Amino acid sequence: MLTIRDITVRLGGRTILDQAAATIPKDGKVGLIGRNGAGKSTLVKAIIGELEPDEGSIEMPRRARLGYIAQEAPAGDRSALQAVLDADAERMSLLAEAETCTDPNRLGDVHDRLIAIDAYTGEARAARILVGLGFDEEMQNRPLDSFSGGWKMRVALAGLLFSQPDVLLLDEPSNHLDLEATLWLENFLQTYPKTLIVISHERDLLNNVVDHILHLQQGKLTLYPGTYDSFERIRAERAAQAAAARANQDAQRKKLADYVARNSARASTAKQAQSRAKMLAKMQPIAAMAEDSSLSFDFPSPDELRPPLVTLDLASVGYEAEKPILRRLNLRIDPEDRIALLGRNGNGKTTLARLLARQLEPMEGSLSFSPKIRIGYFTQYQVEELPSDSTPLELMTRAMTDKPPVAVRGQLGRFGFSGNRATAGIGTLSGGERARLALALVTRDAPHMLILDEPTNHLDVDAREALVQALNDFAGAVILVSHDRHMVELAADRLVLVDQGTAENYEGSMEDYIDFVLGRNQPKSGDKAQVEGKPARKNGAVAREELKALRKKVSETETRMKRIQQQLDALDAALADPSSIKGDLAKLGIGEIGKRRTQAAEELEQAELSWFAASEAMDEYMGVTA
Structure with missing residues (x-):
């Protein structure tokens, strides 16, 4: 059991945690959530002892082991597998003692403890964890210094999971993972036998893993039973x-x-x-629920272009003189496409995204774009490289040199940077605010195609929902790379699997792909479902066409409803004040105007019914329950 007892933490003259209190149940699985900047990382530092609270205390059983990933990634010439094995200090110490101990009684105790902690299967367990996080056998035996920072953090995560602490503390563990590794991690955490506290903005992880939600808001902690949806x-x-x-x-x-x-x-x-x-x-005023007015994503609508926007014909792509990473690419992208790229990190998703963003040229085959196409390409590097000594207004002004100040302010306002927020130092912005600023920059020219490579890493749950809504309202094409499957399920209606050196349409649903990654419900050799691949592909194509038709119907019905409502407003005004009647209505009598008003109201009712039916059907296709 871990008890947070009325702790207060002040940093830079500001109170971050204010008499925060909570009791974490023994062996409970707790999701720690809160808006960006609420103080989650501060609370974690207090729990691990890196920060001393100004008031209050954090209490744990004396012998309890707390596990947390340090900010510095592991390095050196050890192999990835050895680094994971070394993470369990007790196991390594006991194995070493077993080799040198001469006291038979002590040696017996050592072997009993080694059996109790399952030490002799340690290498196999460590290898399984590394495989789940994306390391094949060759990678497991490579030295740590041969890996990038992101892969080193995966090794650190693997070591922490392998050591199996009594209290496992994870801070956004999926940020360095792809979708496939995220799915494995979620599956692993579901059966973790001890106490788990995880900071996460992944709705699916919070729904499938945790049994309590610890909400941090305005310096206070509230523990809710159940999943994120329950919260x-x-x-x-x-x-x-x-x-x-x-x-x-x-x-x-x-x-x-x-x-x-x-x-x-x-x-x-x-x-x-x-x-x-x-x-x-x-009488103490009852405070309204706090709302964040900066939760804003509003992508500008591009002018229309005839399809296709992009066509790939037997194209190959790679880097400089190296062999192509992807070959024989055949892909067509139309204005209303919503495409999610699936596949493990290293298989070429980012390479394909860069090819579509015109940052790479095909080595073979052909790649053609609509002549007037504008493309917006978002990556995490853009978020990290924003100049801290500038302001959003200064940055956007430099990017929109041909636009008047009102247009610059307008683009910033679409993403929540209005008033003083536009002139705040970028160095003072939270990770989520910096991500929104990067999105504002890449969409300043109203792109016809928006390519988003892991756009959610710095966004909290509410901000992710706002981004999904903005993507669904966006009038252009979307290419999405994301480990957040909730976003993929709601924002994409077409899946492309990047694997084995190529990219092809994946004809199953997102649920099918999850089952495939986790090895669930796999067809046996010769199964009807496996043999009849072509009908399945046909059904997938038909489903996409039906979804496009539904999108079009919703849009057309909304336009019709708006037109009818304008007619109703004019008729109501005429009935309310006959002396104000102008134009064609002036030729009609009050009785005829009343009849037209009744007809218009009936038309609006029918249009609304049609809109509801189409919207519900579209939601079902996108995996949303009404």
Whole structure:
């Protein structure tokens, strides 16, 4: 059991944690959540002892082992496998002692403990963890210094999982992982036998792994039982209750204030008025639920282009004089396409994204673009390379030199940088704010095709939902690379698997792909489902065409509803004030105008029914439950 006992932490004159308290249940699986900048990392530092609270304490059983990944990635000439084995200090120490111990009684105790911690299967367990995180046998035996920083962090994660601490503390563990490794990690954590605290903004991980949500807001901690979806339902109910209570209190305050104003001057009622004035003064205002007005993503709509936007015909792509990484690419991208690229890191997803972004040229075959196409390409490097000594306004002004200041301000406002936020130093922005600024920059020219490579790494859950909504409202094509399958399921209607040196349409659903990665529900050799591949591909293509048709119907119906509503507004105005009637309506009598108003209302009702039906059908295709 871990107890956070009324801790307060102040940094730079600002209170980050304010009498925060919670008790983590023994062997519980807890998701620690909160908005960007809420203080989650500060709380973690306090738990691991890196930061001393100004007040309060954090208590754990004396012998409990707490495991946390250090910020510095492991390095040296050890192999990845050896680094993972070394992470279990007790195992390594006991094995060494077993080799040199001469005391038979002590040696017996050592062997008993080695058996208890399953030490003799350690190498096989470590190898399985590394495989799950994307390391094949060759990679497991490579020295640490041969890996990039991201892969070194995977080794650190593997070592932490292998050491199996009593309290496992993970801070955004999927940020360095691809979708496939994220799925494996989620599966691993579901059966973790000890206490788990994970900071994550992955909705699916929080729904499938944790049994409690620890919410950090305004310096306070609240522990909720259940998954993230359960937490959201409870929070929504509390928000509704708070809003109702606030409205009721506002009504009471108004009533009391009116009474005091009307009766203070009368001798007969002055005493009662004074009493009510005291009641009014003692009433503590019920605060409204905190809302973040900067949660904003609004991609500018591009002008229309005829399809296709991009065509790849037997194209190969790679880097300089090296052999091609991807070969025989055949791909067509149309204006309304929503494509997610699947496949493990290192298989070529980013290479394909760079080819589509015109950063690479094909080595063989052909690649053609619509002549007037504009492309927006977002990567994590852009977020990390934003100049800290500049401001969003300065940066956008330099990027939009041919635009007036109002257009520059308008583009920043689309992504939540209005007023003082536009002139704040970039160095003071949170990771999520920097990601939004990078998105504002890459979409400043209203691109016809938006390529997003891991756009969610710095975004919290609410910001990810806002991004999904913005992508679904975007009028151009979207190419998405993301380990957040919730985003993939909601924002993509076409899957492309990048694997074995090529990229091909994946005709199954996202659920099928998850089963494939985890080895679940796999067809046996000769199964009907495996033999009849062509009909499945046909059905997948038909589903995509039907989804496009539904998107079009929703858009057309919305336009029709808007037109009918304008007609209704004009007819209502004419009926309300016949003297204001102008144009064609002036030729009609009041009776005819009333009939037209009735017809328009019926048309609007039918249009709304049609819109609801199409929207529900579209949601079903995209995996959303109504």
